[in-house]
Amino acid sequence: MMKKLMVLSLVLAMTSVSLAGLSLTADKTAGILPGEVIQIQLVNEKGGIEGFALGYAIVPSGMAGLLSGAALTDGAGNQSSANAYTEDGFGTGYEITLADTNPGGAGLKAGIQATFMWTAPDVRGIYDVVFFNDAMGYNAPESAISLEVVPEPMTMGLLSLGALFLRRRK
Numbered sequence: 001m002m003k004k005l006m007v008l009s010l011v012l013a014m015t016s017v018s019l020a021g022l023s024l025t026a027d028k029t030a031g032i033l034p035g036e037v038i039q040i041q042l043v044n045e046k047g048g049i050e051g052f053a054l055g056y057a058i059v060p061s062g063m064a065g066l067l068s069g070a071a072l073t074d075g076a077g078n079q080s081s082a083n084a085y086t087e088d089g090f091g092t093g094y095e096i097t098l099a100d101t102n103p104g105g106a107g108l109k110a111g112i113q114a115t116f117m118w119t120a121p122d123v124r125g126i127y128d129v130v131f132f133n134d135a136m137g138y139n140a141p142e143s144a145i146s147l148e149v150v151p152e153p154m155t156m157g158l159l160s161l162g163a164l165f166l167r168r169r170k
Contacts, residue, residue: 021046022055022113023143024131030148034122038147039115040067040129042096044075047110054134055142056085057116058093063128064121065147067093071116075109082114093129120149 027039042057059065070082079099086092094116100108118129126148130141 022053022131022133024057024129024145026118026129026145026147028147029145030150032120032147032149033152034120034124034149036120036149038118038120040118040145041112042114042116042131044098044108044110044113047108053096053098053108055096055098056091056093056132056134057096057114057129058085058091058132059118059127059129060091061089063091064123064125065127065129066119067116067129068119069117070094070096070114072114073112075111075113080113091130118147120147124149124151 021044023043023045025041025043032038040057042055057067057070059067070084072080072082079097081097082094083097084093085095094114096114098108098113116129121127126146128144128146130144133142
């Protein structure tokens, strides 16, 4: 019985790995200024995803930042789409459909499937953008990227000067 359970869990794990392969990347992840716009890409690392893939690139509920400007690339397949999506308790972003409907085709090409623009909030902190793949379930993201927003240099300079002035005054 234990051997059968081990074999079943191994088969399920291998199936999950074969469906994986989509991940998020960003042109900058640290030192982002408030209001700065960062490009985020959805990348198919392995290529050959056959037929159809559905997923969500979102800013999770409770996180700040704005995901906008979804654009699909040539590698995304001939029937792909990116539609604005919002769900309470889940997040705001895009529902992504990647589909290669060419009969006997090699599936989706490896490389960039879609690009998005993320606008940093005005508050310093670390913010996430995540990608959930429909085939993997929605309990844990397939890919996540953390983006660190720091105060602009002028604000830090003014705060430092103010602190020095107060210290000198005492």
